Amino acid sequence: MKKLVICRHAKSSWEDPRLNDRVRPLSKRGLNDAPMMANRMQTNHVFPEKILSSKALRAKMTAEFYLATFEKMNVEYEESEALYMASAQEHLVEIKKTSNKIDTLFIFGHNPGMTELINYLGEPLENLPTAAYMGFKFEVNSWENINATNARFWMYDFPKNPSPKTS
Template identity: 45%
Template sequence: MKKILICRHGKSSWEDPYLSDHDRPLAARGLINTKEMARRLLSRSIKPDLALSSDAKRARDTAFFTFDILGINKEKIEQHASLFHASANTILEHLQMISDHINIVFLYGHNPGFNELIWMLGGEIDNLPTAGQYGFNLKVNKWSEIHKDKAEHWFYDFPKNNIQNLRTS
């Protein structure tokens, strides 16, 4: 079985109106929420074998801070320019190319592509909020076999969520 955790970047800063969308950093609240969500993953003993991240600063930083808290080497984070505001199909193509010895993958990036991917795999949310996480168990042995019929909800968490007993099996 494979698992994916879709991690939307933390809230971004609009402090500098001259920065490109790609270069916007995390806002103070985005950093706080990112670290809190990483601590929740740590408390549930959820750690990835690999992460795929948009190369946008806010997505990269979300991945880096999460990996720091989880105690994972940042070399396991692959950055891809093609994941910056990628469609669900583009994200799925990246997933399907992962080596089959990898079992748990975290994705770091953006809406609307993440919402579309969640819906494509059968997830039922309106919107993945900033710093939100949506996970799927995939009943496949090969990443190339990902399909809606083989995906089941693993868990959903977000910064304002007060539920502490989320299913994580």
């Protein structure tokens, strides 16, 4: 079984409008939400074996809070330029490159591609909020074989959620 957790970066700062989009850091809210969401994940006993992040600063900063939360687990970490503003299909291309020794992958990126990916996998969602995540399980042995027909909703959580939804 393969498990995929799709994580949108936490709220970014627009304090300096001159900054290139790729180097925008997290806002104060984002700096609070990212570790809170990582801790919720840990509390629910959901652990990554690998974290794959967009190279944009706000995505990397969000992923780093998860790495810190799970630091004792020797989580594999990789950054991919291809995840910056990727479409659902571009996300799938990157996900399918994951080694089959990895069973649980967390991917950090941006909208609209993250929401498109969630909808492609069969869970209707208008917008994946900042710092939110949605997970899917796939009854397959290879990342190459994941698709919309074998995706099964697993969990959904977001910062303002009083009761996370799991299957």
